Amino acid sequence: MKIAQFALLVFAIVLAIASTVEAGKKKKKPSKKPTQVVRWNKKMSGVSTWFNGHDLKGAACYGNLMGNSHVNAGDSWHIGAVHMASYVKSYKGACFECAKVSVGKKSIIVRIIDDCASCKPNQIDLTSSAFKALAPLSKGVIKTTYQFIRCPSSSLKWPKSPAIRKN
Template identity: 35%
Template structure:
């Protein structure tokens, strides 16, 4: 289905230049568009288990996400993104902040796998999949 295809990364840039004070401000934010699914770390070997790819123990009630393999990098190593915070916006405008603590080998690029507590902040678990936008913060 076409709705399941993640949109490309959106890049925003803000620049300001004050000539009199010779000040310059520049801000660049990468906003990613993809899909959110959810997983339950408490289910042991079925969905990854209590140890995430980043190392720290995880549970269904932790505000954590698993980053897609394309952005995570080498799946045999701890990613440079481990421990980074992300701000996720769901299709209805609801937001959630979480920490990258795991990898999602089956997720498409720009997509995230969320613990149930994070997913519920954006929508109902019954939907299973949500269109999201997210960024590192």
């Protein structure tokens, strides 16, 4: 009987030591540091989705950078939203920049003024009017290419404030 108890005790000790050693090993967690930067005129592949209604209220770039959280986007505006936390410098990394979003031969220029916390990297959430210029709303999600470009100063459909940056 004592040999069985001794064997059980040794087994328990070995198991405890193995568990402690395994728990002590640090597993590498995936980096949550922002990795995206605005790369001028570099075509990138991604997807586009669309938003409207309540989601147009309180455009993030205005609230976080300019203290005007009351700025509500209009659905007729050709604007986009990206996951700001994915960008180096967060909001300052992508806010108020312009992107040319394309599907085949169709393209539209949008100005990034909102955050899309649920978006993945390389996803641009477009107002429904901008999305309709590329595909029917019923598609929901479309494969796109996009590139950040200098914002044209012509009267495109987006807010005039702040002034277009001369990058």
